[in-house]
Amino acid sequence: MTFNLEVILMTWIVIGILLLFGFLAVKKRGVIPNPMQVVGELFVKNLYDLADDALEEELGKKYGPMICALFLFLWMSNMLGVLPPLGFIPEFSEPTKDLNTPLGLGLMGFFIAHAAGIKEKGIKDYLKVYIEPFAFMLPLNLIGELAKVVSISFRLFGNIMGGSIIILVVSHLTYSILLPPALFGFFGIFVGTIQAFVFTMLTTVYISVQVK
């Protein structure tokens, strides 16, 4: 068994940044919020709304924190590649660039969705979905379900990997003049945010498909 130390280190940096942000946002809470609190409330409010829309009121409250944490982790991970080198860390790279991170999160979403399905509908109704419309569709339904994990994780991985390849190659071809900042803006910040959101939304939808 081998460990990719770089990815683990980067993941811990992401977790550290998020924890720090969390502490700062709630340290001096007040009716008149400080800027950190405003940003924190903005994230929580919008992501809870997303969960509420997809999962109805009650379940939305239950899965809201998970959705919120998932988005913040993915977003921070995708932003990490934009950071310049800092002190003892020669280079930041997105943990999502390694297929293991998206695949792990995709599997997590898969298990949460299926556990939620069994819990909400009962095992009988949960299993019935797989033999619809006909019993012989079972293998295809199973493959379709597993393909969801593949598609959600490869989508994130492909986008982040593609972005960093393009940045690397174009920076090299243009001797790092002029173009790289624009590319970092587009692939790093813009595409990174969209893909983090898409991943979060798909996880929410997978849960909502299972519980309904």
Next chain:
Amino acid sequence: MNDITMWAEVAAFVGGGLAMGFGAIGAAVGEGYAAASANAAISRNPEVSGEVFKTMLVGQAVAESAAIFALVVAMLLVFANVGENASWMTVTVFLSSGLCMGLGAIGSGVGSGFPAGAACEGTARQPAMGGRLVTNMLIGSAVCQTPAIFALVVSFILMFTNFSDRPVNPTWAAILGAGLASGLGAIGSGLGGGLVAQASCEGVARKPEAAGTLTNVMLLGQAVTQTTAIYGMLVSFILMFKAFDPAGTTLAPAMALLSAGICMGIGAIGPGVGEGFAAQSAVGWIARNENATAELTRTMLVGQAVAESTGIYALVVALVLIFVV
């Protein structure tokens, strides 16, 4: 200079030509569509011609990016340094990475022209929503580029992976199959994703209050539309990284791998476009009747899942060709 080195150089030039040649098709069509819509928009509401012109240029710039990916790959191929230890795998690597990027840029280029056009017409219709329309268009066309980015990833991995320790016979076909699976597979999804983004831009102009919902459902629809392109990328990854047994001089195992790539590539085109239609209509009708968002989204997802089943058949056949036959 031996015979194979010469063929590798030939393949690098041919691959570069194919990459840029095919890669230019989509972006040009998409940009033309955007310009045509901009003309229609300006004739309808000449006062905002400046705004429409700006929107058109921004949209065309994003549509162009697929062709720029192809340009980068073509440049790398044309100036590729063919080493002395070239083999038949080097020949197929150059051909395959060129084909992969060229074909992969077609769908995304055409597709991202659609939201650009719809945003131009929307700006003429609802000038106050200009900023929101441009944002929505940018998000939509950025997601449209995803299949082209997948093709780019595969094409780069093909170029920079060292295949020299693999047996030449089945691997040359696996390399070619990998390029075709991602390249062809990206066509449908790129086009389909564009249709969804178009409907969403139209919807924002039609019903500005629903802009948030429209963007969310668009992203969902586009994400599901890309699924078959992702199957294509999955098959490419398996073909590139699986170690195959040497096959001597028999041709059957090699052909099975090549067909696996072709099967997944072509099989992904239809579901990509079809799922795009499903999501296009769902987004379009949400703009007309926002109250039915939940029902429309559910119908869209179920419809897309059924449309995707043919893509899953292609995936199953491709996996059988790789692992069983």
